[in-house]
Amino acid sequence: MSRSETPTNWIRMNPGIDLQASFVQALTDLGLPPVAAKILWLPLPMLLMIVGATVGVLASVWLERKISAAAQQRIGPEFIGPLGTLAPLADGLKLLFKEDVIPNKADPFLFTLGPVIVAIPVFLSYLIVPFGQNLIITDLGIAIFIWIAVSSIQPIGLLMSGYASNNKYSLLGGLRAAAQSISYEIPLALSVLAIAMMSNSLSTIDIVNQQAGYGILGWNVWRQPIGFIIFWIAILAECERLPFDLPEAEEELVAGYQTEYTGMKFALYYLASYVNLVLSSLLFAVLYLGGWEFIVPVGVIADLIGVSETTPWLQLITATLGITMTLLKAYFLVFLAVLLRWTVPRVRIDQLLDLGWKFLLPIALTNLLLTAGLKLAFPFAFGG
C-alpha cells in the first residue's frame, strides 16, 4: 500500500522539498540519462544514513557522559575537544586500534556473526525515520512494521554471541537479553498498533501527517497517554537502558554477552546500543510527539505572514525546522533516558518479566481496545 492509495485524514499536504527529484533533474539537465542519474543518487541516502546514525551516536554518547556527570555533580569529559565533544570519537578510535581477540574454545564464526547481526538491523531501521515530508530514505507502506520485524532479529544475535563466547556470564547475559527483548516486543507492538489504527496506515509519513495541523495539541501524546508510557517503558527495555539493563548488569554479570568482546566487535555492540537508543527516540518522536511538526503549525504562520507554501525559501526553512524539531524531540527523550538511568534502580529478572507480561501486556491490550472504541465513538478525533 503506497501513500497515494491510503485513505488519510491529514489536514493539508505540504509538498516540501524533494531532494531526489531535484538531484535527478539537475543531472538529466547536464546530459545524463535519467537511469544513470537515479543510480548516482542511490548511494547518497545510504551514506547519509550511516554517517547520520554515527554522528547521532557520537552526540548521544557525549550527551550521556555530560548529563551523567551533571546529575552526579561531576564535570565529565572536558579537555578532549571543546567541552569534551571529541571524547566519544577518542573512544571509537581506541577500540579501532585494539587487538581483536577471539577466546580459546569459542565458536569463532558465531562469535563474529553475533555483533554483525545485532548492528545491521538497527542501522537498517533508519530507512524509515522521516525528517520531513520528503526527507526520508524510503517511504514504505509498512514502515513501522518493518522496524518491529527487523528489531526482533536482534535477540538472535545477542543469544548467538552469548552462546558462542564460551563463558557463563555471556551465556546468562545472552539468555536474559533474549527473554527481555521477546517479552517487551509485544507491548511495544501493541502500543504501535493503537497508533497505526488511528492513522489507518503503518507509514511513518502518514502517522506524522495524521498528527499535523493543530501544532502541539494534535500530537498523539494527548490521544495515547497510556500507549505513550507503555511505549517508553518498552523502548527502555528494548535498548537495555538502565532500569532494564539486566543483560549487561555490570555488577552481576561482568558485562553480560559483551564480556568476551574487544576491539571493533565490542565497538559494534556499543554503537548498536546507542544507535538503537537514538533510533527509538526518533521513532518515539514520530509516533507520539508529532515528528517534524513544530509546536505551532508552520502552515498557519505562513498564512499569517502571507507567504505561499510553495515559496522556495519557506520550504527550506520548513525542512530545516523539521529536521531540528525531530532531532530536538529525539534528544529530549535521550536526555530523559539518561536522567532515568541515574534515578531508578535496576529491576530483578523476575520483576522485569512480571512488569512485561503481567502489567504492560494487559494494559497495552486494554489501550488498544480503548482506542478502537474511541475511534468508533469519535471518528473525527481518533482517525475514523
Add this chain to the structure above:
Amino acid sequence: MKFLNQVKEYAKESVQAAKYIGQGLSVTFDHMRRRPITVQYPYEKLIPSERFRGRIHFEFDKCIACEVCVRVCPINLPVVDWEFNKETKKKKLNHYSIDFGVCIFCGNCVEFCPTNCLSMTEEYELAAYDRHELNYDNVALGRLPYKVTNDPMVTPIREFAYLPKGAIDGHEVAHTAPRAGKRPEEIMDEMDRENK
C-alpha cells in the same frame, strides 16, 4: 466487586510508583544545576587538613637514636643506624631512613618521639618510577614539602570544614577568607583579655 477492588488497588499502586519515580527524577534533575564538586587535580588542589598525615619529616640533629619510633612502629620500619661514642658516652646517629613504600602513615613514631624530631607533613604526592625511590634517607626526610598555597600553578581549595560560615563549596570562596569559628590564637587572645 472483589475484582474491581483489586483493579482499584493495583491502579493506586501503579500511580504511587509513578509518583515516586517522578520524585526521584526531580531530585536527579535538581542535581544538574548544582556546581560540580570536582577538584581538577593538577590545576586545583585541596589544602590538606591540619592533622593530615602525609610524608614524615625528620630532623637529624634532634634525634637521640632512642629507637622508640622503631618500637612503636607496627612493622618496625624506621632504620636507625647509630654507634656508641665512647668518649662522650653518647649514641651517635649515622643514618636514619623510612621506606614510604611500606609505611602506613599511622603516625605512631611521630606521637612517641621524645624529642619531637619526627613530624607529619602535608605532602602526599609520593609517586615514583621505582619502589626503591620511596626509601627516604635522612636527607630526603629532612626536606620540607612545597605548600599548595605557594604554588602559582595551582588554585588551592579548602575542605568543607575549613570554609567560612555558610559556604559549602571551596570553589566559591577565596582560600584566604577567614574560616568559621575561632582560630586557636584568637581563643588564646580572648582568654588573656578575660584574665586581665
